[in-house]
Amino acid sequence: MSEKKEAVVKKAAKTVKVPQISHRKIRIAALLAVMGPGIIAGLSDDDPAGITTYSQLGAKYGYRLLWVLVLSTFALILFQDLGSRIGVVTRQGLIGLVRQKYGARSGVFSASSLILANIGTMTAEFAGIAAAGQLFGMSKFISVPIAGMLVTFLVLRGSFGRVEKVFFLLSAVFLSYVLAGFLAHPDWGKAFHGMVVPTMPFTKDAVFMATATLGTTLAPWGLAFIQSYAVDKRLTRDDLKLLRVDVWTGSLLTGIIGFFVIVTCAATLNREGVFNITDASQAAIALKPLAGTLAKDLFAVGLVGAALLAASILPLSTAYSVSDLTGRPAALDDGYAEAPLFYGTFAAITVISAILVLLPGAPLITILLWTQVLNAILLLPLLFYMFGIARDRRLMGEYRAGKRMQSIYVLIIALITICIGCMVWFTFH
């Protein structure tokens, strides 16, 4: 029978025309399908804490320290790229891999510091929402609970695809910073100079600002998030090339947004002598007489979007990490009954942070300060773990980092170590 059949089939092949879909069309559709982890994880690093830091950097030092942002963006590209690749190749989240490779203590240490740091950061996001709400005359007792519910509803009720779409929409809000930047009429020549010529006043404050910029751009929760998200999105090794486009785009956008925030503040606040601002909403208010009401509103709108995006990602990132540690991998499309730990963590982080912001007399400034310190301290071991995983042949196989990449990672880690070292040194002197 089969000989007969082969003959028949062969003849059929000649008569059948296979419709050709254009190559380009396939590529764009494929890219859109892979897009997400890089852009979302990257842009959520431009959260209110990040915008505040960038504003302070611009207000205090003008265009001078822009090179720190360039360097941070480079580090962000490298490690987000590494994180997403580890996720796709091993199909495990960062914390799970740390447990597997470095043992129970490292796993528990990383997870518990992440939880603490993430509660702190989430508190900062809610504080950002509260501050931005006040700019539009809304009490924080209204804006924070609404934001909390919005975020919870969005992430917990939607399917993976829908959640991702809303994330993308929120990301578009960041364009307002670009517009505000143009409205401020910055000195592009000076900005370019500041980007490529590194100068550094060796003062406690400048070192703190530089380290804070690095720490807010390359946040531990962002690293943990991109890896888990790539796993949850079920990306495969074939997607790696497109994923790299996504990660580079996302990280570059993160840097570009940061650039515009810095130059906006440099061109207005710094030039007019407004050097000290404590948060991003203050920067928005200070912008009004200098760059107009529109610039102030754009700044405030950007702040709300940034806070909402980061406030959606943070509890999600924490929930991924906790599920990962316990060895019960969870996904956005799992039901409540399937993944109570996942959803429980999500809810706990959101509720605790909202309470911290709303509680009268809660030491908010202290919490935010310690969160920054904790994030900086946590960043180093996480980068070391990622470096270790990247060179692990058994885990990464053919995707193991080569000698040249390894030395670049070492260089970046060394640089960050120096920054954090300087910060610690200045703290005690």
Added chain:
Amino acid sequence: MKTPAVPAINTVAKRIVGRRDSVLARKNIRESLVSVAGLIGRPVRDNDGRDLGKLVDVVVRHGEETYPAVSGLIVKVGARKSFIDGARISKLTKDEIRLASTKIDLKEYKRRPGESLLDADVIDHQIVDVNGLRVVRSADLYLAPLDKEIRLVGVDVSFVSFLRRVFPGTLRRRPTPDRVVDWATVASLTDSGGQVRTAGPRSALAQLRPADLADLIEDLVGREQGALIEMLDPNLAADVLEEMEDDDLQGLLRGLPAERSAELLALMEPDESAEVLRDLNDEHRESILDAMAPEAAKTLRLLVTFDEALAGGVMTTHTVICRENDTVAHALSLLVKHRERDISDGVVVVDSKGKLLDHIQMIELVSAKPAAALSDLIGPPFPTAVHIDTPLDEVIEEFSNNRGSSIIVIDSANKPVGRIMADDLVDALVARTERRGFAQGSGALT
């Protein structure tokens, strides 16, 4: 922080412990359990109690036995790690290990096929809990003396036991037997060079439905996915592959050697294999097809070129085709010969030029005389046939109009080239619905 895993596992454990054939049910074994996680770092001493070094890892040998025996220890002596044969252990308790002789030859340990290092390869790695039907991380492993050897008898997957390991001192080493699951009911997927692992889990795995196994595999990590597939009988593995999501299947194939992929794809339904191959990149597809038997590869090479939105892209080529002058007995013998294939509902009859005449149902064949020619059975109702590049929508319409379980696909010369079964159509429709989503996303239909 509390994990929901604990109560679930406890019930599994109790169920297992309650079973008569479980070694954990034996009191002496339950009382002599030694935690591997707690043992790491403990002193290794000679018979007189002198310290020789500290334990780094425990090596077990996987074979046909359900409970793998400890084949050796890796001990840190001074600055070096050396291997000590398991036969020289005289006493193993939760606090120390005693050796029968003092002599230690400082031999570097080299991984051998069929062996795994319990701390480096198994603890904190993913394992398959066959009873609970899920992938978990092992928190601890337990050794006990059994059949004159020290064997790996249990695994602990509870989060509480995991947290216990974070603490220093004796708390870390205390076994928690009520949470231990029998080693026979889990499948460890350690990298032991593609060797056959324990016999127990293999048979336990074979009891699972292909769809459940597919879910398990989708939860696993690359290398371990491959390991689980290697543990299965090829026919079962092929069924499992058919149940997997496209993206996951592609990922899995990328991790398997081309020969193994070729073997499994050849066992799958040709239309399903073709669908998978279509999504692979050219190089990978060719490497798999090259490793396949020429005939199977030829069919698949052709099927791959068909568009998924047309009849040719969803059809299966598993069809028994007979000439009109063949006998009923011949047709029946062909059906019997290919019985493992999903084609048992009848034969397609063609004329001397190979053109489609009729599809004859099994019941007609069975009720006819064996010596009768198939041409005698030809008559209405005639089967529905569609051309090979009929769009899927029209195929669906034809299907709903004629209400059969399959439809015949013909080429321009009116020759049958394959069939579309109802389930192929369901698969195609499901794939379409999924593709309509924005992201290729985490699969589940919402």
